[in-house]
Amino acid sequence: MQAVILAAGEGTRMRPLTETVPKPMLPVADRPLCAHTADAAVAAGASELVFVVGYEADAVREHFGDAYRGVPVTYAVQSEQLGTAHAVGAATDHLDGDFAVLNGDDIYDEAAIEALFEATPAVGAYTVDDPRPYGVFSLDGDRIVDVTEKPDDPPSNRVNVGAYGFPAEATDWFDDVEMSERGEYEITDVVERLLAERDVRAVPVERWLGVGRPWELLAANEWKLDGLDRRVDGDVRGDAELRGPVVVEEGATIEPGVTIEGPALVRSGAEIGPNAYVRGATLVGEGCKVGHGVEVKNSVLMAGAAVPHVSYVGDSLLGPDVNLGAGTQVANLRHDDGNVKQTVKGERVSTGRRKYGVVAGPGAKTGINTSLAPGVVLSAGATTAPGESVTRDR
Template identity: 70%
Template sequence: MQTVLLAAGEGTRMRPLTAGLPKPMLPVADRPLCAHTADAAIEAGTDELILVVGYEADVVREYFGEEYRGVPVKYATQDEQLGTAHAVRTAHEHLDGRFAVLYGDDLYDQASIEALFAAGPGITAYRAENPSNYGVLDTDGDRVVGVTEKPASPETNLVSAGACVLPSEAREWLDVEQSERGEYELTDVLDRVFAEYEVSYTELDRWMGVGRPWELLEANEWKLTELDREVRGDVSDDADLRGPVVVEEGAAIEPGVVIEGPVLVRSGAHVGPNAYVRGATLLGEDSEVGHAVEIKNSVIMRETNVPHLSYVGDSLLGRDVNFGAGTTVANLRHDDEPVEQTVKGERVSTGRRKYGVVVGDGAKTGIETSLSPGVVLSPGARTEPNEWVSRDR
């Protein structure tokens, strides 16, 4: 079994976090997003990983190398993102048997991927609350006979989750025609597989696509809860670590700190004194959480500083961000409605009652800055001391 892992996209809906980092390499707990999928494939028994790369490809290559967890790794480059069939087609020269296709920006439960790999030609399925937003599976008993894209009145809530195992012959079926969207779609390849093979479906117990910043928060909420307590860093006797807290070697926790898991403190991070970290929180490598800071349910990426007397809740801070003393993030609307965020120029509901801010790499706030819920700061953005920021910058 070979596994083609699609990791070429930039992730424009995830901006500004992807300004210098491909979406599949954004941090989810203790590893990049796409590494969770690669690990699932390895645990399911894949013999080889073929990573399709494009945007910021060197970041992916540096992480996975030529061998990852004992499994050989090859690379195929997709210079233009022209669709899923186009992406898989770039790996054509490496394919020589049946192969799986997994998405580097999706998370799957491990047991279901193992079942998919064991079943032969097959596709993953999921019970969706709003099936008309997806491709709905057409089935004949346990067999999949087609996929209907976004039907107005779906007869079932069983939708395609994308991941699939294809027969070796599908290697020669990847040269499909452009769709109405101007892309080369893997669903057109699947149509031929459905016609010539008995294709089963594997229903996923848990699955999520990670396309927007609040979904990256949700992904971390999922994966951080799977970590077991482990303390290898330098932790003061006067610190209070409660529940599933991981402190990696090289991290330091000062006196008076309270951490309520699930929390991951990565190597080189420094917390305290007297800081309070709670909820599903990731503190990235070499990050700084200073005196009397509270961090709640947030992703703080590497080399980012929240030095002292600040509050950050339900937020995502990119790399090398610096919050001035007393910076406060508001994460709740007064009308109690879901917080909205601008995505590709449009205001979109996050569906989250509590949601803070998204901050791009290298942004800095002045002391006593206040940030409204849903605000986005672009890479390198600046705020003035005592400023209230209610619009994206």
């Protein structure tokens, strides 16, 4: 059974982290976000992976090549991002037989994807406390009767999470989808036709995370780093102390006086210390520098990011090649203990997190002794002045 992985979107709600990297290729632990979806499909027995690519497509091609974990890989191009049905329609020429469709920016438990393959035609169903923001299933036992988008009075608490198992004949249906009122071709139209013509099973998804906004990328790393098995292949020097599930990849260096409390992943080429403290679910990416007197807690540092001197970074995401000047302090807690808010596409949105720091886009730099307030976003290439207190997005 082939697996179509949707990986063409720009990820505008994830800006500025997606200025140069497509959202599906953002790092989650030791691999890109969409590689976790691909892993689930391979574990379920996929005969081929068909990636639908668009924005920054070369990044996907370069990572996955012609085969991934022994499974052939094909690419279909969605030149315009006009919805999920439009994306799958770009891949139908590559399909032969039953096929699965998975969102490349969602993470699913592998058992659910295996069950989806076995039960096709089927759709993944996840249980939520408040189903109103989702497409909600009406069910007869484990058979899906209907899907209602964002209902005020939900018929169940089982929701659609973008994992589908389609029969072979469905490849012809995507060309028949009409544009919706919001200007997209929706895969839910194909699902409705499937429900009308076949019995479709709701496959339980025990764990799922849609990764559309920066704090959800932080949550994805918390999930995947939590499953680390301790491994030390790099150079750990002097009295450096590693506690719990810590992975130090070959080519990474941990200097004396460093304490790392897992789960934490230190990737190849990264340097930590001397006398630094890393804790919580933290990813220190390839070629990163965490220097003397620096504390990093529950954060994601992408490739080449540097926090060289006496700084604090908590619950934050630093994009590639970010540099924080000496004494930079990230605040990650509101004084009123409310959830931290962040601006996404011009709208102020609650992150749902009591502790949340900053998002710094590629190449952003702070001057020495900069203070950054919770929820601040530094755009790609943004700078701050020495001693500046930044309370608004830059």
